Amino acid sequence: MHLAPVDSPPHRPNPRTAAFTAAALAVASALLLVLVAVSWHPLMALDGDISRTTHRWAVSHPGITHVFRILTDWVWDPLTMRILCVAAVVWLLWRHAAWWLALWVAATCALGTLAQQFLKAAVGRARPVWPDPVDSAHYAAFPSGHAMTATVVCGLLLWLLRRYGAGRVLWNTALVVAVVSVVGVGLTRVWLGVHWPSDVVGGWLLGALLVALAVASHERWSGPQEPSAPRTRRP
Numbered sequence: 001m002h003l004a005p006v007d008s009p010p011h012r013p014n015p016r017t018a019a020f021t022a023a024a025l026a027v028a029s030a031l032l033l034v035l036v037a038v039s040w041h042p043l044m045a046l047d048g049d050i051s052r053t054t055h056r057w058a059v060s061h062p063g064i065t066h067v068f069r070i071l072t073d074w075v076w077d078p079l080t081m082r083i084l085c086v087a088a089v090v091w092l093l094w095r096h097a098a099w100w101l102a103l104w105v106a107a108t109c110a111l112g113t114l115a116q117q118f119l120k121a122a123v124g125r126a127r128p129v130w131p132d133p134v135d136s137a138h139y140a141a142f143p144s145g146h147a148m149t150a151t152v153v154c155g156l157l158l159w160l161l162r163r164y165g166a167g168r169v170l171w172n173t174a175l176v177v178a179v180v181s182v183v184g185v186g187l188t189r190v191w192l193g194v195h196w197p198s199d200v201v202g203g204w205l206l207g208a209l210l211v212a213l214a215v216a217s218h219e220r221w222s223g224p225q226e227p228s229a230p231r232t233r234r235p
Helices: 015-037 041-060 062-075 078-096 099-123 145-163 168-191 197-221
Strands: none
Touching (some): 015 099, 015 197, 041 168, 041 197, 062 168, 078 145, 099 145, 099 197, 145 168, 145 197
């Protein structure tokens, strides 16, 4: 089995494609934000129906609920995701001396945290309240910080792997892990009754939007130059 090192010639995404993707995500994110802010009844009713159903499942299946709490509190927790982002920044600096790209990745992650906190305060949506809760969370509900952070970090990591020419096996493995993590953390937040489904969808959309904007703007501003060659150790 051949695992190509992430040192191959970089694959630069098309800035126009990233820009179109960002525009589509911006429209979808803005629409959902408005619907949540005005408490659009059909969306609120759908949120309530799904949340009541999943909460009954969570209460009836304590074993699954316990596993989901471990996953959401430790494996897919925002702190864990931010540690992965720090590791990616260190790798960019140590292996490639890519200072500008490392700063871009770090700034995007920081901006994601600031954006979600601002939106939580601005929207002020209350979290679900249950007579028999299986978990608890603080601060406002929209957007889901877990879902948004996982989307931002996993999206950035996939971008870096593609940019530095990851081999097929490594890329496919990373893609599967990223999809499972992003989807999984969103589902666990709804299952545990600490978020409405639209909170999670909002986190996914806003996180993907931030990644698309970061990719599009970086490819536009960084120009045609290639990333620095990887450092090699002397024998």
